[in-house]
Every structure is written in C-alpha cells, then in structure tokens.
Amino acid sequence: MSPIIVKLRDSADICMAVNVLAMACLLMTLPNLGDAAISCFTVTNDIAGCATYLVNGGSPSGACCSGVKSLYSSTVSSRADRITACNCIKSLASNFGSSLKSSSVSGLPKACGVNLGYTISLSTNCASIP
Numbered sequence: 001m002s003p004i005i006v007k008l009r010d011s012a013d014i015c016m017a018v019n020v021l022a023m024a025c026l027l028m029t030l031p032n033l034g035d036a037a038i039s040c041f042t043v044t045n046d047i048a049g050c051a052t053y054l055v056n057g058g059s060p061s062g063a064c065c066s067g068v069k070s071l072y073s074s075t076v077s078s079r080a081d082r083i084t085a086c087n088c089i090k091s092l093a094s095n096f097g098s099s100l101k102s103s104s105v106s107g108l109p110k111a112c113g114v115n116l117g118y119t120i121s122l123s124t125n126c127a128s129i130p
Helices: 011-029 040-056 062-075 079-099 102-111
Strands: none
Touching (some): 040 079, 040 102, 062 079, 062 102
C-alpha cells in the first residue's frame, strides 16, 4: 500500500493542512463519553458571555446567565452530557490560568438562578457528577 501524497501549492494550502491536522489532534483527545450529545463547541458558545464575570467577579451579565440556563437545559437529562460539559468547562478554565476567580466559577450557577444539585469547581472530578 502506498502512502497518500498531497502536493501543497502555496501558504494557504499549508495553513489549511496544519489547521486540519490540529483539529484532528484535538478531536482525538476528547474523552469518549458514549451517548453524550453536547459538544465542547456548544459549551463554549453557551458560556462565552461569562468570561468577564469569571475573571472580575461582580454580577454575571444577562447574556452570561442566558447561556448558563441554555447549557443547563441541554444537560439536565443526560449524565453523559453533564460530564462532557464539566470536562469542557475545566479545559476552558485552564486557558484562563490564575486570572480566573474560583469563587466566580462555583457561584455562577446560583448567580444565574440555576440549581445544579452539585458544586462545580476547578477541582471537580467530572466523572463523579450525578
């Protein structure tokens, strides 16, 4: 069997090839959670409006709480989705480093009027979420 050889014509082709390989590598590192229907892309979009609150504290914006409520309704009936969302949030949180306020992370659901029934923190073992 011969290897597949692709001729890259210009820098745009090279850039596209690098992006495709990078995305493939990222997708391969995601945990296999069986029946999880939610994606990290969805989780990221849902909580994107919360970045300012998670770094600065204060009160979350309406857009932030709308996203939190959307994420909650997307995960309330599926443990696999809750675990996926938790892992995605922890992965996103690692990008913020020390600028993220842990009290804002754990307080976000309550600040938006959502009762998860469990606590989210930077040290949460996502596999233990009910």
